[in-house]
Amino acid sequence: MNQSEDKRTILLVDDDTDFLFQLQAEFTAAGYEVLTAPNGKQALEVLAGIRPDLCVVDLMMEKADMGFTLCYKIKKKDPSIPVIMVTSVTHETGIDFDATTQEERSWIKADALLDKPVRFEQLQREVTRLLKG
């Protein structure tokens, strides 16, 4: 049996090349197949050909709320793909939002929200939880 067929695929979307590098190294080491995209447009191109098992999306990309838009589009395309949104916005602006209640998830369209900088153990816990569910 081909081992790579067992691997779960994660799509990482962020306009910060270092963030992609960090998470790609960690997810790869943890045994995942990793795809990356530097913006929402390329992420959608990837999604046109492949169904990843999970997406990690940055909130602030080329347009300030591109992460929200991208989440919406991923969920519209396939509601069963879990999406984790990563952001540093809450600290800076004082705007507070979360994705813990059903009502919040319904407009944010993300299954979990994490603050930057991301600690891999914490991110991996969310990934494991969402891939089980």
Next chain:
Amino acid sequence: MNRLRVLVVDDEIYIRSAIGRTLESLQFPMPDIDETVAFTFEEAGSAEEAIEHIAKNAPPDILLLDLKLPGISGIELLEQMEDSLAETLTVMITAYASIETAVRATKSGAYDFLAKPFTPDELEQVLQKASRHLIVAKQARLLAQEQRQVRFQFLSVLAHELKAPLNAIEGFLNTVIDHTAGNDPAVYEEMLRRCRTRAQYMRKLIIDLLDLTRIESGRKKRNVGEVNIAAVAKRAADTMQGDADARSISITIECDPGLSMCGDAGEIEMVFNNLISNAVKYNKEGGRVDVRCAGQDDTVVIEVADTGIGMSEEEAAQLFESFVRIKNEKTFGILGSGLGLAIVKKVASLYDGGVFLSSVPDQGSAFTVRLHSMKMDLAEGNQ
């Protein structure tokens, strides 16, 4: 049209109605501040009535107040209502314009006096002076508010720009400390190298920010003298040579070795540094950067052309704003402060000059900066 509310407090009804008639048709154009002022007449026959009126209708813009009233006096009214009349201009109407009452009233916040009996002309003059004072104060308040808003926006963006490298560095450090990226030491080494690069760019952002704010505030000490342009261009090119070599980019300088102008060498070097650094960063492997300088009379023209990624007209239009960095597939992974061109533009404006850009996507960009030599006598005043 700016309509100011005038409350007239006088126990003599014929004075109130006379003032009312004058106010009705009165208008002052203020062409220098682009405003026209008209008035709304409101009245009260005693201080007690005035207090009630103010409580019900909010404080007026101008209070025409008779000093001698039955019951509570004009001055007592001012003292009692000090807090609610903080933004109201008070003009005292009095038949006894003694120095003593004038001093007392001014202490209680009166702005001007009108001595009884007064003509409509005298009333108009006092009102014109008072309204100009009010309108200018209002505009100053609006401006201050706008500046606070701009400052808040600038600080929010700045906070984001400073957070981005810190997030990347902290993220990498977490990975290295938690050892969550597998067992290949080369991966961890690369992470530390990237941490260093982000820290360096963070420092550059802070230096650029200080340069920009110093230039904007006019606080920067300028060392004005004769500046040799060819030497400054060479210095700036040498600084970028390492980065250029790493990607096989050649830098050429075409400049009369004797070309010089009067100015601050540090400022002119900022222009070259930022333009040459951009020309290298946004270039293609094996590309070229051509620096050309020419002078005529008191003008120096600097052109920095590259064979890089270029940009669309839409992108070019927003390029000179603070923290604007063009984000697309071609610029992905290129680091910068987003302040370089804002600095170039600021410096050019100090020399009565400007920055011009022509760019073709995928072929390259050419930035032209025109600087006027400073006058030596003016320069001495600046030293």
